[in-house]
Amino acid sequence: MPDTDYNKLKHAVIQLLAKKPIPLTGNEVRFIRQHCKMNYTNFAEQLGQTRQAVTKWEAKGDDFAMITPSTELHLRLFILNSLDTNNEMFRSIYNELDSNLELKKKKHEIENIPIQINRLDIENILK
Numbered sequence: 001m002p003d004t005d006y007n008k009l010k011h012a013v014i015q016l017l018a019k020k021p022i023p024l025t026g027n028e029v030r031f032i033r034q035h036c037k038m039n040y041t042n043f044a045e046q047l048g049q050t051r052q053a054v055t056k057w058e059a060k061g062d063d064f065a066m067i068t069p070s071t072e073l074h075l076r077l078f079i080l081n082s083l084d085t086n087n088e089m090f091r092s093i094y095n096e097l098d099s100n101l102e103l104k105k106k107k108h109e110i111e112n113i114p115i116q117i118n119r120l121d122i123e124n125i126l127k
Contacts, residue, residue: 010035011083018079019093023072026060032075033058036082047074073097 014035017028024032033043033054040051047054049071057065067075076097080090 014079015083015085018076018083019096023064024067024075025062026058026065027062029054029065029067029075030058032079046078047071 014032017024017032020028033040036043038046040054044051044054057067060066065072077090077094080093085093
């Protein structure tokens with residue numbers, strides 16, 4: 001049985017979600033909220049949304065959460081801020097997200113394609 005540090009693994013997953021090149025799914029939003037140890041109300045307030053909006057996003061499960069592009073960007077920046085990401089990485093990820101046209105498309109035009117993550121990506125984040 002491998003010796004896994006689940007806190008490091010959760011940290012790596014959260015960081016990868018912040019950089020994900022396509023919109024977040026409902027389950028990913030739930031993972032982020034729970035990782036931040038926030039209830040629906042606090043999480044919604046942090047994003048300038050209602051509790052009902054967060055509930056609706058999470059109810060999408062493995063489908064896109066259908067979050068507006070500006071709110072999704074806010075959520076991803078919130079993640080990076082909570083990780084105490086250094087300025088260089090923060091700016092790099094922000095610029096990557098800001099130029100990503102997939103995140104700005106109307107949600108019905110995007111296919112939910114599984115993201116391929118290789119072991120080196122995880123190892124680099126865990127360092």
